[in-house]
Amino acid sequence: MRVTTPSGVVEGAEGDGVLLFAGIPYAEPPVGDLRFQPPRPHPGWDGVRDATRFGPASAQSPQRLGAPLPEFPDWSEDCLTLNVFTPGVDGALRPVIVWIHGGAFTVGSGAMSWYDGSSFARRHDLVVVTVNYRLGALGFLSLDEVDGAQPGAGNNGLLDQIAALRWVRDTIAAFGGDPGRVTVAGGSAGAISIDALLGMPEAQGLFHGAILESGAGQPFHTPHVAAQVTALFLEAAGVSGVAELKSLPVEDVLRAQGAVAAQLRTTPGAVRAEDGRPVTSAFSPVVDPAAGPRTTAPGIPILLGTNLDENGLWSVMAPELAEEQLQRRVSRMHRDPDRLLEVYREELPDAAPGDILSRILTDMIFRIPAIRFAEARAASDPDVWMYLFTWPSGAQDGRLGACHLLELPFVFNQLTAAGVTEFAGPHPPQPLADRMHDAWAAFARTGDPATPELPEWGRYDASARTTMEFGADSRPVGDPGAAARRLWLDAR
Template sequence: MKIPVRALIGFVGLALSTAVPAGTGERSAAQDPVVDAPAGSVRGVIEDNARKFRAIPYAKPPLGALRWRAPQPLPRWAGIRAAQSRGAACIQPPMAQGPYDRGAIDMSEDCLTLDVTAPENARNAPVMIWIHGGTLIWGSAQSAMYDGREFAKRGIILVSINYRLGVLGYLAHPELGRETAEGVSGNYGLQDQIAALQWVRRNIRAFGGDPHNVTIFGESAGALSVEYLMASPHARGLFGKAVAQSGYMFTMPELRNARYGEQSAEAIGVALAGKLGAKSIADLRAMDARKLSVASAMAGFLPYGTIDGHILKRQLVDTFDRGEQAPVPLIAGLNSGETRSLRQLLPPLPASADAYTADIRARYGDASDAYLRLYPATDPEQARLDASRDGIYSWAMERLARAQARLGQPSYLYLFSHSYPSADEAGLTGFHASEVPFIFGNFQATPPNWPRIPDDAGQRRIADAMLDYWTSFARTGRPIAQGASEWLPFGTDNAFMRFEGGPRMAQKFMPGVFDLHERIMCRRRASGAQSWDWRVGAYAPVLPVAGKGCA
């Protein structure tokens, strides 16, 4: 069982906000920076003492017969390409109102582009590649939130990438498999991300970057994408460090096998085509892209990576258990109030404390005592907020940190519990994606309904520390912030950094949370009949009895 469409409204990470302006003030073309890269020459702009190049294509646009094909390289273009104006977002359905809503945007199937922000005199600079969130349904590299000026001030080149979304990025179908030598389909958006990383490897030196010092980072679906890239053999060697902000590890559909209570990815694609009245892939390719995007979302199509034995070989939990992921240093973490802005995911409030206790005992059996200790009946509202947060994010991020530590890689964990008056007043303390404006040091470009962040010394202190930690990690693999606490690796007594008012180290990250949710996942996986996903509390299926290798 996947997340119902009604539950997804809000489960978006940070998708889009106001578009980045193409530039301000008077300038002459002679003053604009020109870079001659292997892909071709591009002309950008200088803003805030940084060179900015926008909407650079990294692959052929997936139009017409190329829809649902792997991204193809572009030949070198002639002349100097203008890279001064924002590009179009990839096709996506409208978003419902909420803190993430960004209003009307430009979008196109011709969207496989990236933005580069570089220090004016960059030379062999570390590179950070940002992968936006949005449930693999919404989002854009061109969000004003993702302006890279603060990274450039710290000597970092920031690359922000677009990738195909929704049905256009993740449809699997038997006909599509027959079009490829490998016999697989799906994962087109993930293949776009890999193509963007390959473009960076070939071209970033021309912008002053070090192609062998690349860090990938993303939030929500962007963090999930980081996990996919860590798991995919096709991305191996294209990055050397990773940051996952509020990622998750749900069950993925297998290409042709129905397993863990899921349909196969191909069966999902065939069913969707039937719902849309399409008899063939040719019929789907003939549909208007925007109408197809909206109709697919309304029909309940939810994009996920597909286990195809090629791009993704096995479930994420299995890949990381086997130590097959990229052996790279990692920062991972989450926010304290993740589900405060994702209330559609919360199980219903019980009629009484006794009803809640009885329901948990019926669903969780011999694991119910541990569940009720962590999520007691004395405060059912807080219990469902915390249980949903932990079942989706806390368990996954700690699992990721543990997996990298087992490989002998530096692994750093954080909890962002910082808030400010307007977020508290809205009941959104530490909400999903609330760390993003602090990571980018950009308080003024949040979406219209986002709780306003006061631009004062306290907020800047947090933002400066986070920027320092993130960029020093990209530079050396160690997160260091000037005048702030030393960030110890997770393996040091489950150490983690708490961002709240100011960064401070703490020990014993969320005692008991990982053990409970790992136990739940293990039993569901061992049964072969249940998925591990967002469902907790009154939404959870009855937990199977202990299986082989599971407590």
């Protein structure tokens, strides 16, 4: 099957009733002098471009983010491509989901098998677009204070995502999609990206709904933090300016990137926020709070949520924790650590100290920021829906719980994809995948995740705090974990 795009003709492949057009460039390769530059329109090609194979991911180093995950992708600096899964190129205008992958802004790929959009296309007559964007230093190294000719380099990864959304606006109708019904969705760093996109004027009008999984409300880097990261990176790379950076072999860029990430993990305070708080993530979108209020994309429906045991992805690798270590850690997290521990012990009466700490970290890092985001959004825009994923993985002797990323193969209905059994256990429940998959599809189609198979899913507000629990049973819950939630929000 061939489709004509503004850049040239692409030829995809058909499989089991779904057309795949893979590895389509949406911007010029950001190599050579274009390294650290905003994305530019692709110059196009002659003849017919093979679109049957996925393009390489952004340059990245292998990392173990936690439990076993799918294979490490092929990568290249020439990475600005996207993939389209569609039921047909027949002139129909179908709702579109644009997926932005996660991976701590340093790893990942839009071609990961968990993100296969075939089920959305086949089961729900939707078009799915998965996107590669620049990661790590190539996508998020701020160079504003190093070279005034590189403004905004700290957000090139976001600008790549915007370029992909513009491609969707201008081109997706040729692939059977409706440019007027685009839902942008992402998990982890992808959700953090969407949080940032909601506030960027350049992104306004490019999407009409948003799904944020395990990343809403996370702090961005300020210019103050980004400048410290850049100084450490230049030192690790052994260079002093942008011209040297542009000629540095990409393998050396990755080595310097890894050195900075390791330094932030092992040396608390190597980078500090304005309030003195240690910063542990080297690369993140850069937002200047002094630049004035951010755009908040009014009128866009939002679906967001977290997993019950997000931190299980990392705590499964942590050494056993003693009671005194737990108390010491918690004393640095909250102004009333005794009450905080009391609340979590009531919630987890038989849990070991390490499991209690893991749940506290889950709430502090993921659930409470998401609640704050939902609260703020619902105060002005009522179309906000919250979920909580509670089904526990059967892998790793059950120690992962309902951990970070576990919901993704359920959302995409890809329970047989590579790595799912190692991550979720041998028999992940297909009915749960059906419920989540159908709800996400309903949201993309109508802006409301309600389906006939789910109980009534009320909108989220600061009074009822209705949250759809996806677990052994799927049911709406009012203000889950209320006691802990109140303690965290009172500590603002």
